[in-house]
Amino acid sequence: MGEDPQAARTAARAAYTVADYLEGPYLSLCRNKNKDKTVRDKEVWIKKYLVPAFGRQLMKDVTRSDIYAFRKHFEGKAEVTWNRCFRVLRHAFQEARAEEIFPKDKVNPCIGVDQFQEAPRQNYLLPDTLMKVIAHLDRHAAVVWKRSRERFFTSQLIKTLIYTGCRKGEIMPLTIAQVDFENAVILLKENKEKDITKRVLLTDAAVKTLHETIRIALICDPENPYVFHGKSKQSHITDVKRAWAKICTELGLDDTKLHDLRHTYASLLINNGTRKEELKEVMNHKNIQTTERYAHLWDDTKKRAVNRQNSVFR
Template sequence: MSRVRLTKTLVDEMPPPEKGQSFIWDTDVPGLAVRLTPTGAKAWVVQMRVRGGKERRMTIGYCNKVPLDMARKEARKVIATADLGRDPAQERKEAREVKPDTNPLFGEFAERWLTEVAGRRNRPGTLKNRRLLLKNHILPILAQKRLTDIQRRDIEDLHHRVSQKFPVAANRAVSLCSAIFSAAERWGMLTENPATKIERNSEEGRERYLTPEEIGRLQQALDQSQAQDSADVVRLLLLTGARVGEVLAMQWEHLNLDAGVWVKPAATTKQNKLHRVPLSAEAVAVLDKRRQQQADARRRATAPAGWVFPGDGANGHMTTIRTFWAAVCRRAGIDGVRVHDVRHTFASLLVSSGESLPVVGALLGHTQAKTTSRYAHLLDSALRGAADRVAILTKPKNEQV
């Protein structure tokens, strides 16, 4: 039994045996060896003594796929497990023999997760995005693997592969995998989530706010547009800071224009929580005008029931203003602004005018303070003004103007 300190170069240069198998054992980690076969295959194996004195030998992985340092780390873990009285080799064998319904293919379990977990918690738009992420980036790599066969290295390889073209999508793919594996862990199919502790690509937060001049040009373009339904959506986005999906799904029964209140149902909000929003007089005016127009169209004086922005689709209401937004921005000479940036603009105007972050968060429907903290840097001008006022008040009376 030959023993040497294994190195990558040494392993790469080892010649295969003419027949049978040969083993070269590591001096750094007793129990770790390289197994060579006549075909040239080289694999890391670990030998241990389990309860009862029996010796077990277990394959860790092929040398061209598992680096030496990882093999040593895994060998130490396996040997330590055996020292605690367990049988890692037998446990692996039993895991492979688990029935498919308790150790399903990742693709099958992901579909179940979409139905039983995401389908209950996520909005249709979020669910659609998650299906696309699975279809385009995750399932082509993991669909045919059993849950218990997927290791952290598999998720790291997936992240690296997707990162070549889509670095942000790679991060989202890992997060989605983690959510799916968490469910498998809760349901007793896994003992560990392999998608945790994966290093992500750095992401720069995107901040784009409309300037007062741009807001003026945008309002002028909205007034000149022939598509006033879509124009009213944008007006309400500017006046409420709501998400575009929330405005498009707005119903008259959720509005009390006399009190100036909009109660967003939990089903329409990102946080899946009811959100009560006070409406400004300008927002009420936009909505009241729409109510009168809809009432006139129906030839009745009572306020119309149903959607504030009705549409011809299956949902019964408008579902997008993407084309309109692109057109109105071109007309207003505004570049690089997404419709969601209108929400950021609403928040920036509040913060710059001196409103506190908790108030801004409450108006936007944020459930966590850290979500609103992205606007903290905009407090500088308001805080500087407050500090200047204090400085004036603390001057000696003979110096005060």
């Protein structure tokens, strides 16, 4: 009699090492479902931390004790990195269990393992500081585009992030065709698997910035389909970290990340009375838990309202 195909498939699944699964089926799954930036981050965490720690172990043999032993190496030094790695590992075992690469009769070994508490930081700019950043960018955009196109497009890109609250990975590859001035929206591809388009409503400031950028872009290179031109022909900007770091240095902004502009956008909406459910839709959060990160801002807004009410009774 021939070999039982089902038994052969079961044996093959049981032979997966952590490295086999993470670098193979798991990353393949992520490339289909996650944004490119998320996939790149996962690739780094897998290659640099997870494979060296667990690579040769069989998926089915990993225990909670193994996870805790791995966690111990990060105590007091790279706890945020551990949290990112841990979330990848937890998700990987969840997917492996669904594919029967990790036994269904066993509990995900990450269940019950605590993440490190991350120290909170103010991750948004106050209005006065934000206006200084915008004025700084305006000065660059107004005078340097003929001498330094790269600097012009970088300045305009950062202003667009401020005015839309979008992620840099959504705006850097923005094409002229995705900008709908008639309806004051930009159209972004939201899901890799499904043909879902996200509409980002544009403020007057965003419309003005994009209109001026596209005008200059068509002068510089009419054949380039992108809004924010890169260094080479028909390319787009792929990195703004150094430009943003230079701006922060020039303005004396310490510990300010580019992604903080997105949090700043959200904080401004909250301070203008936007409700949580509305903010979730505007910011394109997948779940309300992400939006809840801004809860302290709603508390601040309520306190100011109460203080205004208190002044009435003095």
